[in-house]
Amino acid sequence: MYRKQSWFTRFSKKAAQFTGRPAAFGIAAGSIFVWMFSGPIFGFSETWQLVVNTGTTIITFLMVFLIQNTQNRDTAAIQIKLDELIRVTKGHNALMDLEELDEVALEKFRRKYEKLAANARKKMDEGEDDTDSPEP
Numbered sequence: 001m002y003r004k005q006s007w008f009t010r011f012s013k014k015a016a017q018f019t020g021r022p023a024a025f026g027i028a029a030g031s032i033f034v035w036m037f038s039g040p041i042f043g044f045s046e047t048w049q050l051v052v053n054t055g056t057t058i059i060t061f062l063m064v065f066l067i068q069n070t071q072n073r074d075t076a077a078i079q080i081k082l083d084e085l086i087r088v089t090k091g092h093n094a095l096m097d098l099e100e101l102d103e104v105a106l107e108k109f110r111r112k113y114e115k116l117a118a119n120a121r122k123k124m125d126e127g128e129d130d131t132d133s134p135e136p
Contacts, residue, residue: 012069019063031055 005013018024035052042048083096098106120130 008069009073012066015063015066016070019066 032052035048039048079099085091086093086096095109098109101109124130
């Protein structure tokens with residue numbers, strides 16, 4: 001049932017873990033300081049400027065794909081966990097695939113739940129409990 005992770009998935013997970021650490025920030029900040037302080041050595045030339053511009057552009061471009069891959073996987077996992085919670089609590093199964101609906105349908109659901117929340121706050125203001133599970 002479980003497939004082995006692809007090389008890209010393994011790589012993006014490791015890259016995301018590494019780049020999210022203080023050490024990675026330190027390396028990036030250190031690189032910028034080295035570049036800044038080397039400016040006088042290279043006479044603040046166009047090549048000196050091009051080095052940092054090209055480097056940061058390439059890194060940013062590649063990181064976008066790694067971050068998106070990690071975000072997609074995390075979002076899918078969270079969605080599956082939420083769907084399972086809805087299923088096991090005998091909740092409203094129609095809510096299980098909301099991410100697949102268009103904006104109009106999502107807005108209808110959002111308005112229903114806003115009304116439920118407003119009613120619950122009103123009950124609490126009147127001293128009642130907010131522990132029921134009304135139908136949306």
